Amino acid sequence: MTSGKYLSVFTLATKQQRKENFEDYWRFTQQHGGELYEAEQDLAKKRAKLKYFKDNPVKLHKPLVDPDAFYRNYIEMKDDPKSLDRLTIMLTGMYKFARHEWVGIKGAWDVVPDMANSHSLEDKISRIHLAEEFCHWRLFDEMLRTCGLDKVEWMPLSPWKEWVYEQFPKVPGFLMDTPAFVTELMGVTYYFHLHRLFDDILADEPEVRQRMKELLDEITIDEVAHVGQRRNFIGPIGMKISKWMVKPLYTLFFNDIPEVGQLFDVKQMINDGEAFDFNEVPDYMIERTWIPSYCKA
Numbered sequence: 020m021t022s023g024k025y026l027s028v029f030t031l032a033t034k035q036q037r038k039e040n041f042e043d044y045w046r047f048t049q050q051h052g053g054e055l056y057e058a059e060q061d062l063a064k065k066r067a068k069l070k071y072f073k074d075n076p077v078k079l080h081k082p083l084v085d086p087d088a089f090y091r092n093y094i095e096m097k098d099d100p101k102s103l104d105r106l107t108i109m110l111t112g113m114y115k116f117a118r119h120e121w122v123g124i125k126g127a128w129d130v131v132p133d134m135a136n137s138h139s140l141e142d143k144i145s146r147i148h149l150a151e152e153f154c155h156w157r158l159f160d161e162m163l164r165t166c167g168l169d170k171v172e173w174m175p176l177s178p179w180k181e182w183v184y185e186q187f188p189k190v191p192g193f194l195m196d197t198p199a200f201v202t203e204l205m206g207v208t209y210y211f212h213l214h215r216l217f218d219d220i221l222a223d224e225p226e227v228r229q230r231m232k233e234l235l236d237e238i239t240i241d242e243v244a245h246v247g248q249r250r251n252f253i254g255p256i257g258m259k260i261s262k263w264m265v266k267p268l269y270t271l272f273f274n275d276i277p278e279v280g281q282l283f284d285v286k287q288m289i290n291d292g293e294a295f296d297f298n299e300v301p302d303y304m305i306e307r308t309w310i311p312s313y314c315k316a
């Protein structure tokens with residue numbers, strides 16, 4: 020199966036290699052998203068892509084059996100999840116995952132320097148990175164709309180959790196870089212598993228299945244690049260800590276979203292995170308994403 024073209028994401032790199040890779044990533048990211056619209060937390064190419072999806076909508080042939088079941092459980096699971104159909108559970112789970120991401124970026128956007136005040140390459144990269152995350156949130160919203168859910172509200176988390184997310188970007192880099200990297204890796208793991216779940220749950224809905232995959236791919240391609248980029252912040256000790264952190268961080272995060280345990284094999288997700296080496300990333304994504312030079316065999 021694996022072609023062996025790429026090495027583990029936990030492969031060590033020298034300071035010089037990382038410096039060169041930041042320069043390379045910066046070249047990549049500018050052409051990848053196009054112009055940054057800072058006031059709107061948006062990027063030109065991403066906006067055009069989302070507009071294309073919105074201008075060419077597809078719909079479920081068989082609408083959701085009970086949309087109220089989604090609206091009743093999407094912010095917090097109120098019913099017994101076993102009483103819900105799998106499509107509804109997949110969608111409430113997706114909302115919850117995206118909601119965490121949205122809260123995290125909202126908290127960070129106001130704390131990190133804007134582009135005019137970003138003097139280092141790393142700061143500039145981080146600003147574009149956050150704008151991309153806002154685009155992911157819009158793409159998730161569009162996935163829910165594609166399944167007929169156009170009344171979704173994006174709700175803040177509890178004040179305590181919001182506060183935690185707001186503190187995260189203020190923490191010094193040497194403490195923050197490892198969890199930030201593992202969080203991106205966790206995203207990629209979830210998106211790959213979700214992509215496969217579409218085949219299963221949307222088997223009878225080829226148009227929507229295809230559209231959901233296209234929307235998700237837009238996110239995954241960015242996230243694979245983020246994995247390499249966030250990895251590039253980390254030296255040898257941090258790399259060991261990161262690998263060690265995969266299991267507790269995945270467990271903690273996914274335990275908070277009951278849908279994940281019901282639809283996915285979390286143990287397998289942890290294994291996939293620990294073993295991640297870009298070889299499973301399909302070629303059509305490789306062409307559009309970014310991989311650190313030292314992860315190439």
Ligand SMILES: [Fe+2]
Nearest residue numbers: 120152155242
């Ligand atoms: Fe994202």
Ligand SMILES: [Fe+2]
Nearest residue numbers: 152203242245
């Ligand atoms: Fe990301």
